[in-house]
Amino acid sequence: MEKTVMIVDDSASLRQLVVLALKDSGYRVVEACDGVDGLSKLDAGRVHLIISDVNMPNMDGLTFLKEVKKRPDTRFTPVIMLTTESAADKKDEGRAAGAKAWVVKPFQPQQMLAAVNKLIQ
C-alpha cells in the first residue's frame, strides 16, 4: 500500500527536496507550510509519518508535535524532527514531546529516505 508522509516546513524548496527524496520510493508526500497548516491537513486524510521542522511561523514544530500527540488518530504516528546543529536543545525537547527521530539539516536525500524507511516499515 502507498504510504503517506507529511512534510511540514516553511521552506518550499526544502519540502520539494523531501518530495524528491521520497516519491521515487513510492511514498505519497503531503506538504504543509507550518504547524497550523499541518494540523488542518491531518484532518484531510491518514498520514503514516510526519517530518516536521522546528522553527516555523504561526505554529512551531514542537507545539505542532504536541498537538499531533494529543490527537487520538495521530498519537502513534511517528514524527521525525528536522533540526539544525545550533538547536541541540530542541532535539531533547522534541524527544520529550514524542518525536521518534531527528534529522539534522543539511541532509542528503538518501539520509531522509533511510530515516523514513526505518520508521515506517
Added chain:
Amino acid sequence: MTQTNTKSSLPVKGQSTAVTAAGLAAAGSDENQYLTFKLQSETYAFGILNVKEILEYGKITKVPMMPDFIQGVINLRGEVVPVVNLARRFGLKASEITKRTCVVIIEIGAEEARHELGVMVDSVSEVLEIEDDQIRPAPGFGARIRNDFIRGMGKLNDDFVIILDQDKVLSVDELAAVQQVRDMAPAHLPEEDDDDDSGEAEPGKG
C-alpha cells in the same frame, strides 16, 4: 451583418479557397508558406507564420481621431484588437466592403510586446508555398505601394505576388506616430508647447 466576429475563428465560410483550419495549422510550421489575398485586383501575401486566423468582416467600432487607415477595433474573444484598413494604409482608395471582405489576424512584435492586429483585405485567396529562390527583391520603383512595405516579389508561374513586410506595414510605432502628428496638427496653441495632449483638437467642429 449580424454575425459577431467571435463566431468565425474558423476559416471563412462560402469561399472556394484552399484555407482550412487544418491547412492553416499545418502550414503554420512552414516558413515558406504564404497566405495570399486580393486587394483591388493586386495579389499580396503575408508569411503564414504570424497569421493567427481569418475572420469575416463584422461589427467594428470606429475610434475617433484616428488616421483613416485605422478602421476601428473589434472584439476578438474578449480582446480588443485594432483593425488596419490595408488599402488606406497603402494610400489607396478604400475598397468597398463586400461579403468576401476579411480581417486577417496577424501577430506582431516579439515576446512581451507581442500583440495582435487585424488587417482588412478584399478577399483571401489561398495558402501557397513559395521557395526562397523564387522570391526576387522588391523593384526599385513601379509598385503601387511604398517600397519598404515589400519584402520581395514571389514568382508564381508567370505571375508575381507581392510579399509584404508585416513589421513595416504594421509597425506600431509608425501607426501611433502618424496619429500623434495628425493629432497635433490642428492645435492652435503657442508653438513652444510640445505637450502631446495640449492640442484642443476638434476636427469636426464648426
Added chain:
Amino acid sequence: MSMEAALQTYFTEAREMLEDMEAQLLEIEHQDADALPETLNAIFRAAHTVKGSASLFGLDGIVDFTHVVENLLDRMRDGDVGVSPELVSLLLRCQDHIATLVDETEADGEVSEDSRILSRALIVELGAYLDEGAGSASDTSGLPAAGKEVEQAHDYPEDENDDTVDNDCWHISLRFGRNSFRDGMDPISFLRFLENIGTVRHILILDDWLPDLADYDPEDCYLGFEIRFMSSATKKEIEDVFEFIREDSDIHILAPYSRLSDYIDLIESMSEESDRRIGEILIECGALTEAELAKALALQAAAEEADQSRRLGEIVAQDDDRLTPVVDAAAQKQTQMRDAINRKQKSLRVDADKLDHLINLVGELVTAGAGTFLQAQILGNAELIESMSKLNDLLEEMRDASLKLRMVAIGATFSKFQRVVRDMAADLDKEVDLAITGADTELDKSVVEKIGDPLMHLVRNAVDHGLESSAEREAAGKPLTGTISLNAYHDSGNIVIEVGDDGRGLDPDKILAKAREKGLVGEDQQLSRAEIFDLILRPGFSTAEQVSNISGRGVGMDVVRRNVIEMRGRTEIDSAPGEGTTIRIILPLTLAIIDGFVVGVGKAAFVVPLDVVQECVEFSEVDQTERDGQTYINLRGNVLPLVNIRHRFGVQGERPKRRSVVVVKAEGQSVGLVVDRLMGEFQTVIKPLGPVFTGLSGISGSTIMGSGEVALILDVQGLVQQITRGERTAANH
C-alpha cells in the same frame, strides 16, 4: 519536478524571505518593546531558512555568510546583543548582501570574488557585535565554517553566575524502550561500550516500571539507568554510543557543570515520572545536591506560576486524562487563532497569464450569455428567458469575481520605500518619516508593476530636493523630522497615487524664470500656476541649486511624466512655499471593473464612468450661448460648459431632434456632454486599447458590450482638462 525546479523554488523563496527580513528590520526601530521578541524571531527565522535551505543545495557561498548573520540574530533574540540603529543598518546591509549572493548564485552558480571579499568584511563587522554580546563563550573564530561541527561544542554554561551545578561529570538518564530486547538490543552492552570513552562514576538502576509478576513479560525491557559519567568525550560521541536505541528509548545527556535550568528541563522531560521522584534519583546518584534540587524545584514552581496555562498545556500534551477546563479554554483559543491564520494562508500563486486567460474566457462567456438571452427573447419562450436570466446573473457574478483576482493592494509597493527613505535620509543627514496611507487601495496588477519606477523617482526627489536640511527646518520653525507621504485612493474611476512632502515647496516665479532662461517657455508667454509646476517634469529641468548625487540633475522627473503618460495617466502638482509639495499621479484603472453609463451618439456607443455622472438634462439649443468658441448652457443659474461629443469625435450620421446633456464632474468642475441617447447603466470591464492608440486623448479605454460590440470609454478628466485649457488659451488671445 526535479532538483533544478527545487533550486528555482529556493531562489524565489530566499528572495521572499529576504524581503520579509528587510521589512521586519525596518519595523524594529518603530516598535514597542513587547513586539520586539516576535519581530526578532521572524528576522531570525528568515535568515535561518535562507541558510538552512541553501545548505540543502550545497550553496556554501550563501550558507557561510548567512550563518554568521543568523548567529548574531540568535544572540539578539536571546537578548545578549541589544538593538541599535547602527546594528539595524549593518543587518540591512547584510540582508542586501545575502540577496546579492542569492542573485549571483542563481545567475552563475556561485558567488563572485567581490562578494566573497564583502562577505569577509561584513563578518568582521558582525564579529564585533558577537564579541560584545557574548563575552568569552561566543565562538566567532571559526565563523565561516557553516557551523557544521557546532553541536560538538556542547552546552557549557554561558555565564558565570551560581546557576551552575557543581558537578564535573556528565549526567546520562537512560530509559530503555519496552521493545529493546525484542529489537535485539542488550542494555548492558551499551553501558560496557560507554566505558571505552570514559569512566562510569556512579550508576543507579531504576526498576520503578517493573510490573507485578502476573503482568510481567520477560521479553519487555523495564530498565532505566541514571549514570554519572566522567569523560572528555563530546556530547555527540556519547550520544553515538546509544545510536541504535535512541529511536525507542528515552536518553538525556547533560554536560558537566550544566545549569540548574538544564536539570529542571531534564526533570520536566521525564514525562512518566513525577518531578520529585526524578529529583530524588538525581540526588541519589550524586548529580545534584539536595540544596540544588530544592533550588531547582523552587525555580520550576516560580516559572510555573508565571506561565501557568502554558505549563498546564504541556502536561496535558503528555497525558490526555488530566484535561482541565483551563486547558479547554486555551485549546479553544488556539483553535480560533488557527482558523484566523488558516484564512490568511488560503492563498496560492497563479501564473498571471493563466488568470488573464480565465478572465478573457469568462468575459466571452458573459457575451455569449447575453447573445443567448437575446435569442430567447426573440423566441418568446418564457421558461427559457427565465432560466437564461438566472444564468446571466451568475455569469456576471463570475466575471466580477474573476476580475477581482487580478486586483492587488498597493501596500507592498509602498512599503518598499521605507528602505529607500531610510537609506537616503541617512546619506543626506536628514530626519525623515514615511507616512503611508491607502495601502489597501487595490489596482490592477499590471499597473502596480509599472508604477514602481515613477514612484521611486518621485520619492527620491522629494527626500532630496523637497525636504529642507534639518538646519533650514529649524530656522523655519518646522519640526526637525520631515515627512514624506504616500497615499492612494480611487477617484472618479481613476486611481490616484500621491507623493507628498512637508518641505520647502515650489516657487512658481523661480521655476518660470528658470524655464524662460532655458528657453522652455517664451518670454511673453503666460502660464497658469499648475502649468508652471508642471514644468518641473519637463526633460532637462531641475530647480535644485545644489545638484546632489542622489536624484541627479533632473534626469528622472521627465521619465516619471513619460511613464505616466504611457499608462494613459497624467500628473498634477500642488505646492505652497514653505508648506510642501504633493505630486499626484492619476491613472486609469486598466482592466478594472467600473460602473459605466452608456450613451449613444450616432451609431456609436460611449461609456461614461458612472461615478462622475451627476445628472442628465434635456438639451435645448435655444438655451445655449457661445463665447470664445466655447458653448455653454445655463443650468439652474450656473454656467455649464458643453462638450459636443458628436463634434468632438467627428461622429457621422443624422442628428436626432431630441438630445441630452450628461452633466459630469471632474477636476472640481462640471461639464455637460451633449449626446444623442441615454442607454442606461452597465457594468464594464476596461480593455486597454493597446499601443496603436497611445496618445489618443479623450478616450481612456474600451469595453465589450453585451452584444459583443466594442464601446469606447470616455476619459472625462481628460476632456474637462482640455476644456479648461482651451478656455484659458482662448481668453489669453
